Amino acid sequence: MAQKIKLSTIAETLGLSTATVSLALRDSPLVAGATRDKIKEQARALGYIYNRRAASLRTSRSGIIGVVVHDIMNPFYAEILKSIESELDRSRQTFILSNHYDSVEKQRTFIETLLQLGGDGVIMSPAIGTPPEDIRLAEDNNMPAILIARSVEGLDVPIFRGDDSYGISLATNHLISLGHTCIAMVGGTDQTSTGRDRYQGYVNALRRANIEVDPELRIPGPRSKLGGFEAAVTFLSLPQKPTAAVCWNDLVAIGMMNGIARAGLVPGRDVSVTGYDDLEEASIATPALTTVANGQTEVGRNAARALLDKLSGSHEPDGIHLIKPEMRIRQSTGPVKQR
Amino acid sequence: MAQKIKLSTIAETLGLSTATVSLALRDSPLVAGATRDKIKEQARALGYIYNRRAASLRTSRSGIIGVVVHDIMNPFYAEILKSIESELDRSRQTFILSNHYDSVEKQRTFIETLLQLGGDGVIMSPAIGTPPEDIRLAEDNNMPAILIARSVEGLDVPIFRGDDSYGISLATNHLISLGHTCIAMVGGTDQTSTGRDRYQGYVNALRRANIEVDPELRIPGPRSKLGGFEAAVTFLSLPQKPTAAVCWNDLVAIGMMNGIARAGLVPGRDVSVTGYDDLEEASIATPALTTVANGQTEVGRNAARALLDKLSGSHEPDGIHLIKPEMRIRQSTGPVKQR
DNA sequence: GGGCATGCTCTAAAGGATTCGATAAACTGT
DNA sequence: ACAGTTTATCGAATCCTTTAGAGCATGCCC
Numbered sequence: 001m002a003q004k005i006k007l008s009t010i011a012e013t014l015g016l017s018t019a020t021v022s023l024a025l026r027d028s029p030l031v032a033g034a035t036r037d038k039i040k041e042q043a044r045a046l047g048y049i050y051n052r053r054a055a056s057l058r059t060s061r062s063g064i065i066g067v068v069v070h071d072i073m074n075p076f077y078a079e080i081l082k083s084i085e086s087e088l089d090r091s092r093q094t095f096i097l098s099n100h101y102d103s104v105e106k107q108r109t110f111i112e113t114l115l116q117l118g119g120d121g122v123i124m125s126p127a128i129g130t131p132p133e134d135i136r137l138a139e140d141n142n143m144p145a146i147l148i149a150r151s152v153e154g155l156d157v158p159i160f161r162g163d164d165s166y167g168i169s170l171a172t173n174h175l176i177s178l179g180h181t182c183i184a185m186v187g188g189t190d191q192t193s194t195g196r197d198r199y200q201g202y203v204n205a206l207r208r209a210n211i212e213v214d215p216e217l218r219i220p221g222p223r224s225k226l227g228g229f230e231a232a233v234t235f236l237s238l239p240q241k242p243t244a245a246v247c248w249n250d251l252v253a254i255g256m257m258n259g260i261a262r263a264g265l266v267p268g269r270d271v272s273v274t275g276y277d278d279l280e281e282a283s284i285a286t287p288a289l290t291t292v293a294n295g296q297t298e299v300g301r302n303a304a305r306a307l308l309d310k311l312s313g314s315h316e317p318d319g320i321h322l323i324k325p326e327m328r329i330r331q332s333t334g335p336v337k338q339r
Numbered sequence: 340m341a342q343k344i345k346l347s348t349i350a351e352t353l354g355l356s357t358a359t360v361s362l363a364l365r366d367s368p369l370v371a372g373a374t375r376d377k378i379k380e381q382a383r384a385l386g387y388i389y390n391r392r393a394a395s396l397r398t399s400r401s402g403i404i405g406v407v408v409h410d411i412m413n414p415f416y417a418e419i420l421k422s423i424e425s426e427l428d429r430s431r432q433t434f435i436l437s438n439h440y441d442s443v444e445k446q447r448t449f450i451e452t453l454l455q456l457g458g459d460g461v462i463m464s465p466a467i468g469t470p471p472e473d474i475r476l477a478e479d480n481n482m483p484a485i486l487i488a489r490s491v492e493g494l495d496v497p498i499f500r501g502d503d504s505y506g507i508s509l510a511t512n513h514l515i516s517l518g519h520t521c522i523a524m525v526g527g528t529d530q531t532s533t534g535r536d537r538y539q540g541y542v543n544a545l546r547r548a549n550i551e552v553d554p555e556l557r558i559p560g561p562r563s564k565l566g567g568f569e570a571a572v573t574f575l576s577l578p579q580k581p582t583a584a585v586c587w588n589d590l591v592a593i594g595m596m597n598g599i600a601r602a603g604l605v606p607g608r609d610v611s612v613t614g615y616d617d618l619e620e621a622s623i624a625t626p627a628l629t630t631v632a633n634g635q636t637e638v639g640r641n642a643a644r645a646l647l648d649k650l651s652g653s654h655e656p657d658g659i660h661l662i663k664p665e666m667r668i669r670q671s672t673g674p675v676k677q678r
Numbered sequence: 679g680g681g682c683a684t685g686c687t688c689t690a691a692a693g694g695a696t697t698c699g700a701t702a703a704a705c706t707g708t
Numbered sequence: 709a710c711a712g713t714t715t716a717t718c719g720a721a722t723c724c725t726t727t728a729g730a731g732c733a734t735g736c737c738c
Contacts, residue, residue, distance in 0.1 A: 006724060019687045022726060032686060047478060052455040053392040053401065054724035057693050062392065064456075072436075073417040080411065085438070094452050099424070113433050116391040117403075141388060229623045236498045261625045284568045286625075288596045345694055358717045361696060371716060396723045449689035 001291055005048045025050070062118040065307065068098045068110050069148075071127040074247060075279045077125065080148060083300030084123060093120070100127045108134050121307045125149040127157050128191045146307045147211075148299055150215060151193045151320075158322045160303045162294040164194050167325030168201030168250055169208075171246050171274040172252060173329060176209045179336040180244040180272060186231050186256060187222035187248025190306050198253075198276070202246055214246075217242055228252035232259025235271075243271065243336050250275035250282045250291055257285065272333040287331035295323035344387045347635055353381055364389070401457035404646065405451050407437045408464040408487075409525040413563075414618045415588060416464065419487060421463060422639030438464045448472050454480050462648045463620060464488040475547035480510070485646045487638055489657070490532045497649075499642045499660045501633040503604045506664030507540030508547075510585050510613040510631050513666060515548045517559025518675040519583040519611060522550075525570050525595060526561035526587025537615075541585055553579065562587055564594035574610075582610065582675050589614035589621050589630055595655050596624065596671060626670035 003009075007018040007025075014021075016039070023040040024031040031039075056062040065088060069077040081097065088095050096114065100107035105126045111134060114122055121144045126135070132154045138145045139157070147159040177182050185202045188195040199218070206213050217240060222231045228251060235245060235256070247253035253275035257267040267273050268287040275282055275291035280288040302321060309315035342348075346357045346364075353360075356377070363378040365372040368380075406423060407418040427434050435453065439446035446466045452471060453461055460483045465474070471493045477484045478496070486498040509632050518540065526539045527534040536558070556579060561570045567590060574584060574595065574621050586592035592614030596606040606612050607626040614621055614630035617643040621628040641660060648654035 004724095007726095008724080018725075019689080025685090026726095033688080047479075048452050049451070051396075051724055053396050053457050053458070054693090055726070057390075057392050057396055057695095057724080058726045060693085072411060073414065073421065075412065078412040094435065094456065096433065112388070113390050117433065118390070118392050202685055225620060226623055241729075255623060257627045258623055272690070281564060284565055284594060284597055286600045343694095345695080346696095353738090357695075358691095358697075358719080369716070374716080390694055393723090394696070396694080396725095397696045399723075522729055 003008050005033060005332050007048075008049070010039060010042050010046060010048060013046070014038060025092070026201060034252075049178075056118055060118065062120055064114070064117055064119045065093045065095045065209060066098070066110065066114040066119045066122040067095055067124070068100055070102055070108060070124065070127070071099050072097060075251070075281065076294075077149075078279050079279065079296040079301075080300040083297045084179045084304045087304035088308075093308075098320045102128045102132070104129050104131070108137075111135075111138050114138075119143050120311055123307055126152050128189075144215050144307065144310050146303050146310075146317075148303045151298065155165075156318060158306055158317045158319060160299045160306070161194070161323065162299065163322045163334050164197035164321060164325075165201035165204065167244060167292045167294060168198045168282065169205040170327045171276065171290075172202050173203035173209075174204065174290070174329065175246065175272055175274065175333060176211070176245045178244075178272065179332060181211055182216045182217070182240055182242040182244070184219060184235055184238065184242040184245045185248075186219045186235060186245045187227060187252040189220060189223075198248065214240065216240065221249055222255070225251045225255035228255025228257075229259040229262075230255075232256045232263065236263055236265075244333070245271065245273050247273060247275055250277045250279045250289060253291065253332070254281065254285050254288055257287070257289070268334055269334045270337060272336075274333060275309070278328050281326070283330065285332070290330045290333040291328050293326045293328055295325065298323050344385045345390065346387075349378060349381050349385060349387060352385070354376060378545045389496040389632075394625045395457055399457065401459055402432050403453070403456055403458045404432045404434045405437070405449065405461040406434055406463070407439055407446060408436050409441055409466070410548060411436060412438075414590070414620065415466060415616050415633075418490075418618065418635040419639040419642075422636045423643045426640050426643035426647075427654045433648075436576070439620065440452055441467045443468050443470070443473070447476075450474075450477050453477075454482060458482050458586065459650055460484070462487060462642050462646055465491050467528075483646065483649050485642050485649075488533060495539065495657060497640045497645055497656045497658060497660065498613075499645070500533070500662065501638065501664050502661045503536035503664075504540035504543065506615065506631045506633060507537045508544040509664060509666045510615065510629075511541050511544035512548075513610055513668065514583045514585065514672060515544065515550070517583075517611065517672060519551055520675075521556070521579055521581040521583070523556045523574055523577065523581040523584045524564060524587075525574060525584045526591040528559060528562070536631045537587065538610045539602060555579065556581055561591045561594070564590045566596075567591035567594025568601075569594075569596040570593045571602065575599070575602055575604075583672070584612050586612060586614055591625070592628055592630065592671070593620065593624050596626070596628070607671045607673055609676060613672060617667050621667070622669065629669045629672040630667050632665045634664065637662050 011018045011021045019108045021039050024036040059292050098110045104127050124145045125148050130152050134144050145157050149161050151159050219231050219234050220230050253273050260267045275289045278291045278293035281289045306317040346528045350357045360378050363375040437449045438673045443466050462485045464487050469491050474484050484496050488500050490498050509625050544551050558570050561567050592612050599606045614628045617630045617632035622664045645656040
């Protein structure tokens with residue numbers, strides 16, 4: 001309040017130059033030990049606050065990293081963010097978070113803001129329909145980007161994600177092995193690479209088992225609990241009377257189980273349901289959800305490390321980094337039972 | 340990549356001064372319309388990126404607002420954040436988000452980082468045990484703070500929160516009116532103002548109905564789904580055989596309903612359960628959760644507006660701003676039934 | 679004692695936008 | 709035609725830190 005304390009304030013009170021003070025505070029070996037201690041002590045005493053904007057103006061390094069995903073409230077992204085956070089924390093980077101809600105517009109605004117702030121890099125799960133130029137804008141202005149979860153055509157920035165096609169085929173195979181032959185696929189969209197991959201995994205698994213693929217058994221759209229809840233109605237009224245559902249993710253699966261229960265049926269006994277992601281919540285759902293662990297923690301950690309490596313120039317982690325999903329079998333799936 | 344475009348680049352290519360360019364880009368009436376258009380056009384053509392750090396060095400306004408809460412993954416905070424976000428968005432402020440996970444240490448680090456970046460203000464739900472000095476640090480360095488959800492003793496910064504004591508008493512009264520007399524309180528902690536207020540609301544409602552308060556009926560601790568899930572076991576083994584539970588929040592209530600179902604009982608019929616917060620999820624839970632709407636949207640919106648007002652100097656929103664909670668009766672509560 | 683390291687500190691020039699006060703040009707009214 | 713406005717633009721200082729490059733002791737060796 002009183003007076004802004006700056007380097008020169010410290011310098012004057014000690015009869016030194018700002019250069020020395022600046023170096024001392026950053027532990028430069030150029031400054032004598034005794035001087036350094038005196039300076040640090042004085043800085044503390046005066047309540048000095050380092051001015052990063054002034055510093056970064058000079059050094060063109062801001063210590064800011066941007067992270068933008070579809071929706072941070074979605075536990076799938078939240079778990080990724082948590083692991084990014086713990087990775088960045090230890091390297092003293094500040095991170096700025098944003099949702100784009102699949103608005104290309106909002107996403108571009110975020111990238112521009114980040115550029116204005118001098119962001120050092122950005123980790124993003126690109127919005128549906130992201131034009132490659134928007135990401136090149138970042139790269140061209142010296143702000144490297146790393147993608148997570150979704151790819152963008154025509155770009156060669158590093159990307160970290162689970163192997164969606166393989167993961168969904170695991171879930172589908174599991175249902176097939178329980179005797180199910182009429183299996184619906186609930187949720188997701190063809191507009192993202194993830195959506196296409198997951199549907200493909202489902203189709204592949206059915207084909208391999210010589211089960212005919214019926215497009216009517218696909219209920220596209222839902223990606224949230226509410227979506228899954230509502231899709232239960234559609235599912236239960238399908239004329240083919242499917243006995244199982246491969247859901248887009250755990251949220252859809254949990255919502256759908258709630259919808260099924262509301263209709264008086266018992267999920268896991270009357271209808272088998274699989275999720276995807278293995279959120280913390282999956283194991284405490286009723287019944288406990290059979291799902292596919294999608295490696296959120298690895299995705300976040302590896303993406304953050306890759307960016308830090310790139311920034312420190314030690315390593316260029318280009319290309320696609322796939323993480324192998326794993327099956328988690330619980331109580332929401334069981335042997336086939338006619339309705 | 341090629342060359343950094345700055346104000347002076349634009350100025351030179353047009354034969355103008357940086358002063359004029361700077362003014363034009365900010366739509367100053369001092370600049371002639373034709374000149375302004377020419378400048379803006381050129382800025383776009385060159386791919387000029389506004390350098391906020393340089394600007395804020397001069398103006399000491401960064402356009403950055405910090406938001407720190409216990410855990411952004413918690414849907415209660417997530418809903419607040421969403422409403423803060425939409426409020427700040429329209430005033431072109433960037434916001435930086437952080438969790439403190441109730442670590443005073445982590446919270447202070449965040450405040451310091453924000454000060455270094457020249458944050459204009461901070462909205463926070465203070466960590467348990469936050470010393471008033473930590474918040475004064477912000478205020479003293481010209482970065483106003485607004486509290487949400489929790490208070491800190493010995494401070495007169497504005498605070499926005501629900502009326503917890505009143506809210507919980509609504510839920511408790513509702514159970515009492517259904518005939519319940521042995522009602523447990525599940526979750527929460529005495530270490531936060533919210534925790535103390537909610538317990539007090541529960542106690543008050545019982546006393547008003549002449550029901551004796553049994554401290555053994557309190558199961559403190561849980562604040563998450565998993566916590567509620569585990570607390571169900573404790574609850575069901577209480578010798579007093581309570582017929583209803585007032586839960587700390589919706590997460591605890593939903594977790595607890597899952598735990599109760601896992602034990603073979605039907606929540607809403609065998610045991611009545613109330614939540615708190617009215618998350619989106621409450622209405623699709625099985626059974627749909629009776630809960631108390633806590634006004635997250637208002638809290639977020641009002642807090643954000645208050646901060647913006649304070650920054651623009653138009654208004655000093657000091658003091659406590661309580662939001663009146665409202666009852667939402669659904670299927671998780673019903674008439675008393677002996678177990 | 680002269681020549682050279684070595685160790686520590688300082689001077690001054692960036693870095694990019696904003697803004698006060700000055701200036702020049704165009705216009706007003708008489 | 710001239711003093712007085714108004715309008716549009718500019719010069720230069722300023723915000724605070726970093727960092728070459730210079731400078732000055734001191735100590736050491738031959």
